[in-house]
Every structure is written in structure tokens, then in C-alpha cells.
Amino acid sequence: MKKPNVILFGIDSLRRDYMSSYGYHRLTTPHMDKIAREGVLFEKHFSPSIPTTPAYASMLTGMDCFGTDVVALRHEGPLGDHVHTLAEVLGDNGYNTTCVGFTGNPSSRGFDRYLDYEAWVADETGRCPKAENLNAVAIPELKRLAAEEEPFFLFLRHMDPHSPYLPPRPFERMFYDGNEKDPENKSMEPVYNFKPHADFFKSWIPEGVTDEKYVSAQYEGAIAYMDACIQNIFATVEALGIEEETLIVITSDHGETLYEHDCYFDHHGMYDNCLTVPLILKFPGKLPKGKRYSDVSLIQDIMPTILELIGIETNILFNGRNLVQLIKGEEIPPVTEFYITECTWMRKHGWRTPEWKLIQALEPDFHFKPEIELYNLIEDPNENNNVAQQESHTVAMLQKRMKDYIAKREEQTGRTNPMFTNTNYHGQGDGPIKTSEEAYEKLYLGSITSARAIQAKEKQDVK
Missing domain, CATH: 3.40.720.10 (Alkaline Phosphatase, subunit A)
Structure with a gap:
């Protein structure tokens, strides 16, 4: 059949x-x-x-x-x-x-x-x-x-x-x-x-x-x-x-x-x-x-x-x-909770629960955002009020959960967390961004054709 x-x-x-x-x-x-x-x-x-x-x-x-x-x-x-x-x-x-x-x-x-x-x-x-x-x-x-x-x-x-x-x-x-x-x-x-x-x-x-x-x-x-x-x-x-x-x-x-x-x-x-x-x-x-x-x-x-x-x-x-x-x-x-990652124009990871969202930068970003962001998803579902400073104990709790999860998955896979090794995610070829000012000046996206080129590769690369 x-x-x-x-x-x-x-x-x-x-x-x-x-x-x-x-x-x-x-x-x-x-x-x-x-x-x-x-x-x-x-x-x-x-x-x-x-x-x-x-x-x-x-x-x-x-x-x-x-x-x-x-x-x-x-x-x-x-x-x-x-x-x-x-x-x-x-x-x-x-x-x-x-x-x-x-x-x-x-x-x-x-x-x-x-x-x-x-x-x-x-x-x-x-x-x-x-x-x-x-x-x-x-x-x-x-x-x-x-x-x-x-x-x-x-x-x-x-x-x-x-x-x-x-x-x-x-x-x-x-x-x-x-x-x-x-x-x-x-x-x-x-x-x-x-x-x-x-x-x-x-x-x-x-x-x-x-x-x-x-x-x-x-x-x-x-x-x-x-x-x-x-x-x-x-x-x-x-x-x-x-x-x-x-x-x-x-x-x-x-x-x-x-x-x-x-x-x-x-x-x-x-x-x-x-x-x-x-x-x-x-x-x-x-x-x-x-x-x-x-x-x-x-x-x-x-x-x-x-x-x-x-x-x-x-x-x-x-x-x-x-x-x-x-x-x-x-x-x-x-x-009930899960690990979140991003390597687009910023390199960050975090932890999401039904109540909380932790976002932690692994290097400075071009929006000059704080290294740590914390949002109460119940009281602030649109994530507009960063409460990391007021909720330091919650930040520490979520950081520990994230750290424990990373350690567990690294042990299971036998590989280092790729978030720690992909430092050339931006394509600049010179390692992690050190300041937000550097990110703002370097991470430039030009025209439509240059944006398309970021994603386009030769077909034989995937064969």
C-alpha cells in the first residue's frame, strides 16, 4: 500500500x-x-x-x-x-x-x-x-x-x-x-x-x-x-x-x-x-x-x-x-520550561518558563540593551518591563536552571554548547563583539540583494 x-x-x-x-x-x-x-x-x-x-x-x-x-x-x-x-x-x-x-x-x-x-x-x-x-x-x-x-x-x-x-x-x-x-x-x-x-x-x-x-x-x-x-x-x-x-x-x-x-x-x-x-x-x-x-x-x-x-x-x-x-x-x-537561543545580529541565550523569561547576552549587542533582561510573562506578556534588578533572586534561579540544563545536554551529546563556540555568527571573522559601539558600527545590513546573499549558498553545498 x-x-x-x-x-x-x-x-x-x-x-x-x-x-x-x-x-x-x-x-x-x-x-x-x-x-x-x-x-x-x-x-x-x-x-x-x-x-x-x-x-x-x-x-x-x-x-x-x-x-x-x-x-x-x-x-x-x-x-x-x-x-x-x-x-x-x-x-x-x-x-x-x-x-x-x-x-x-x-x-x-x-x-x-x-x-x-x-x-x-x-x-x-x-x-x-x-x-x-x-x-x-x-x-x-x-x-x-x-x-x-x-x-x-x-x-x-x-x-x-x-x-x-x-x-x-x-x-x-x-x-x-x-x-x-x-x-x-x-x-x-x-x-x-x-x-x-x-x-x-x-x-x-x-x-x-x-x-x-x-x-x-x-x-x-x-x-x-x-x-x-x-x-x-x-x-x-x-x-x-x-x-x-x-x-x-x-x-x-x-x-x-x-x-x-x-x-x-x-x-x-x-x-x-x-x-x-x-x-x-x-x-x-x-x-x-x-x-x-x-x-x-x-x-x-x-x-x-x-x-x-x-x-x-x-x-x-x-x-x-x-x-x-x-x-x-x-x-x-x-x-514546562525550555532553553532559548539567538545568533542573528546578537548572541544571546536564556530560559523561558510559563511565568518568566530570562535573556542573557553572551556579548554586547547593537541595541545597547542590558546584559540581563527578565520579564514576568503573566503580568507583562508583551515583555516591556525589564525587572532583572528588582528580581535578582529570580534571575539567579533561572540562571541555575539554564546552567544545569546546558551541562546535562553537553554531557548527553559529548559536545560543547554551540552558543559558546559560534563566535563568528556575525560573519566578521574576528571573534566576539566587545562593545555595543563596535556592534553598531560593524553589523551592517545593506540592500535587499545583500540581505538575500546572507542566506544564499551554492546548491552543491547541501548535496
């Missing part, structure tokens, strides 16, 4: 709290909402290690950052042979595998085919129809895969919520009806004055924009536009008659900061706006309809859950959990 197909939507930079299925006050994701109503939704899904490279590594291996040994956006070298990617496991089990929009990343290792599309540079209209560009290559590939005798795994990396936010008309004004060039509005001044990223922002934000709400509305519009285009893929699945035999997974690598915490329109900073991502699964006959789960789940749970749902057994000792047990009402070890 033919095994089920898998379509995994790895939507880059999608905050779950901006999806209408997760309660957002605007109807941004009606088509993905329908998938949620036809399947299961995890309300508290987290990506503990940001940004893109470590997050996808966990998603596509079932391992945490100690298991993958990957924590940095600019990871040096290939993914280690000690881990197996989802594409490799499925390929070994007779699957045809295709990756769209993720060529060159370490964790994209093992696919049969790699297809790319334009997801950065605007067209002659000044907009970039990212999701339509993806559909142009993904839908013919979906039809090709469906026509084969073997089951398939199709991985789709959508980039619409990733800056630059360039949704085509009418989506660019779908959620905005103001005057984006109002000279009295000064909200974009700190964005344009942030030297490390100012030129990047100016390379895609229309000249003269003064209202940050306009830029944030581009993010909302990009999500809504992408959702409309994703419906094309759902319609193709239905038309091909493979809906009943196809597992659909919708998730993201990390969230987005937008205008919050001075980390403008990016995804650095270990605040919950970057750690909270969606997880929606639909598999007719194998998963219930319209069920929502409030238990905490982590990005490394995705691979073992997929393998369980499609009936593939391995001897891999995943760090992630099989969420099918939770769906069936069986006992599953709960996640």
Missing part, C-alpha cells in the same frame, strides 16, 4: 498571533484557518532557537540546538553527519522529495530536487509577488509528484512575511487607510536612524513613508496575499484527488519583531514575537477535525510527529516528542 504524501509549509517569519486562526483581530488567513478547522491546531507552539538556520534545522531533524549543533544564521559548514534530515529519512523509505525555496541551507540536505523562485527583489510595479512566484514552480512540481507511483514529500518555504514586505495590490492597502507620508508622523524616524539596518529599510520601504503602521500593514497584507495564493495549492491537492492521502503541515521557523522592542521589522531578539509560531496539521481520517491543543509544543516535535502519522519507524533518538500521543489523549512528557 502506498504511503501518505507530505506537504510541509515552512512559512518564514510568520507570527502565529497575526493569524486569524490564532485570534488575530483581522482576517489575515481565512484559507489556512479552514485547514485548521479541518485538522488540529497547537495554540502554544514555539521555535526556541532563532533565526532561520537553527530553526529549520530543528524542524527538519527533530533535534534541539544541542542535537543539531546549529545556532547561527550564518552557520559555518554543513549539517553534521550525526543527524538525519526528514528528506533523507523519507528518501530512504521510497519517497520522492522536492524542496522549493530553500536551496543551500544546511538542513535542506537530502532532497531529490531543489527549485527556486524570486522572493526578494521587486518587479516593475515595485512589489514582489513572492507566493505567486512560488506557485509557478511548486504547482507543476506538485502535479508531477502526484503522477508518480511513489509517495512524495514537498517542502515549501514561503517568504512573504519575511522582510522586505512587498505584497502586490490590493493587499498593500488591505489593512491600511491612512496617509503613510504624513509629515507630522515621526514614528519612522528611529527606524531610518538605526544605522546598521537603515539602508536595508530604505531599499524597499517607499520613499517618504513616515508612518510605521503602514509598514506593519505591509506585513499583514503579505500574510493575507500569501494565504490567498496558498489556496491555489490546496485547490490543486483537491483537484488531483490526493486530499485523503496527503498530510498537510503548516508552520514557521520564527516570528517577526515589526515595530516592537526597537528591533525594527526583523526577527532578532528572543522576545515572544520571534519565538511564537503556528503549527497546524490536517490529515483526513488520521487526525480529528477542529481540535485545538493548549499544551506547549516545540519545533523539534514536528519531524517525529510526521513520521508517526505516515507510519515510518526509525531508530533515531529524537529530542522532539511525538505529538500524536497528545492528540490521542495519551500521556506525553509536558514541556
Whole structure:
């Protein structure tokens, strides 16, 4: 009997709290909402290690950052042979595998085919129809895969919520009806004055924009536009008659900061706006309809859950959990607290519990933030009030929990915590940043093309 197909939507930079299925006050994701109503939704899904490279590594291996040994956006070298990617496991089990929009990343290792599309540079209209560009290559590939005798795994990396936010008309004004060039509005001044990223922002934000709400509305519009285009893929699945035999997974690598915490329109900073991502699964006959789960789940749970749902057994000792047990009402070890890491433009780690968030810098950052931040997530869910000085005993308690966890995982893996060894995460090649002033001057992001180059590598690097 033919095994089920898998379509995994790895939507880059999608905050779950901006999806209408997760309660957002605007109807941004009606088509993905329908998938949620036809399947299961995890309300508290987290990506503990940001940004893109470590997050996808966990998603596509079932391992945490100690298991993958990957924590940095600019990871040096290939993914280690000690881990197996989802594409490799499925390929070994007779699957045809295709990756769209993720060529060159370490964790994209093992696919049969790699297809790319334009997801950065605007067209002659000044907009970039990212999701339509993806559909142009993904839908013919979906039809090709469906026509084969073997089951398939199709991985789709959508980039619409990733800056630059360039949704085509009418989506660019779908959620905005103001005057984006109002000279009295000064909200974009700190964005344009942030030297490390100012030129990047100016390379895609229309000249003269003064209202940050306009830029944030581009993010909302990009999500809504992408959702409309994703419906094309759902319609193709239905038309091909493979809906009943196809597992659909919708998730993201990390969230987005937008205008919050001075980390403008990016995804650095270990605040919950970057750690909270969606997880929606639909598999007719194998998963219930319209069920929502409030238990905490982590990005490394995705691979073992997929393998369980499609009936593939391995001897891999995943760090992630099989969420099918939770769906069936069986006992599953709960996640009550977890280690968080970031190597984007700042090198920090921390510890998150239901009540507290500890963020500890391993070197100075270009926002001149304090070395230690502590937030009470119950009283201050938006993480705006750093209480580290008032709650020194809580800081010490969380630091000990984090230190003990690191020691345990180092002993289990036989490797040093990669957060301590990835000192060239910034790509400057000269070791840790010593001062915030140095970080502010060195960590420069230029135009759209230079931002794209950070993530782009030659295809042969992942083979």
C-alpha cells in the first residue's frame, strides 16, 4: 500500500498571533484557518532557537540546538553527519522529495530536487509577488509528484512575511487607510536612524513613508496575499484527488519583531514575537477535525510527529516528542520550561518558563540593551518591563536552571554548547563583539540583494 504524501509549509517569519486562526483581530488567513478547522491546531507552539538556520534545522531533524549543533544564521559548514534530515529519512523509505525555496541551507540536505523562485527583489510595479512566484514552480512540481507511483514529500518555504514586505495590490492597502507620508508622523524616524539596518529599510520601504503602521500593514497584507495564493495549492491537492492521502503541515521557523522592542521589522531578539509560531496539521481520517491543543509544543516535535502519522519507524533518538500521543489523549512528557537561543545580529541565550523569561547576552549587542533582561510573562506578556534588578533572586534561579540544563545536554551529546563556540555568527571573522559601539558600527545590513546573499549558498553545498 502506498504511503501518505507530505506537504510541509515552512512559512518564514510568520507570527502565529497575526493569524486569524490564532485570534488575530483581522482576517489575515481565512484559507489556512479552514485547514485548521479541518485538522488540529497547537495554540502554544514555539521555535526556541532563532533565526532561520537553527530553526529549520530543528524542524527538519527533530533535534534541539544541542542535537543539531546549529545556532547561527550564518552557520559555518554543513549539517553534521550525526543527524538525519526528514528528506533523507523519507528518501530512504521510497519517497520522492522536492524542496522549493530553500536551496543551500544546511538542513535542506537530502532532497531529490531543489527549485527556486524570486522572493526578494521587486518587479516593475515595485512589489514582489513572492507566493505567486512560488506557485509557478511548486504547482507543476506538485502535479508531477502526484503522477508518480511513489509517495512524495514537498517542502515549501514561503517568504512573504519575511522582510522586505512587498505584497502586490490590493493587499498593500488591505489593512491600511491612512496617509503613510504624513509629515507630522515621526514614528519612522528611529527606524531610518538605526544605522546598521537603515539602508536595508530604505531599499524597499517607499520613499517618504513616515508612518510605521503602514509598514506593519505591509506585513499583514503579505500574510493575507500569501494565504490567498496558498489556496491555489490546496485547490490543486483537491483537484488531483490526493486530499485523503496527503498530510498537510503548516508552520514557521520564527516570528517577526515589526515595530516592537526597537528591533525594527526583523526577527532578532528572543522576545515572544520571534519565538511564537503556528503549527497546524490536517490529515483526513488520521487526525480529528477542529481540535485545538493548549499544551506547549516545540519545533523539534514536528519531524517525529510526521513520521508517526505516515507510519515510518526509525531508530533515531529524537529530542522532539511525538505529538500524536497528545492528540490521542495519551500521556506525553509536558514541556514546562525550555532553553532559548539567538545568533542573528546578537548572541544571546536564556530560559523561558510559563511565568518568566530570562535573556542573557553572551556579548554586547547593537541595541545597547542590558546584559540581563527578565520579564514576568503573566503580568507583562508583551515583555516591556525589564525587572532583572528588582528580581535578582529570580534571575539567579533561572540562571541555575539554564546552567544545569546546558551541562546535562553537553554531557548527553559529548559536545560543547554551540552558543559558546559560534563566535563568528556575525560573519566578521574576528571573534566576539566587545562593545555595543563596535556592534553598531560593524553589523551592517545593506540592500535587499545583500540581505538575500546572507542566506544564499551554492546548491552543491547541501548535496
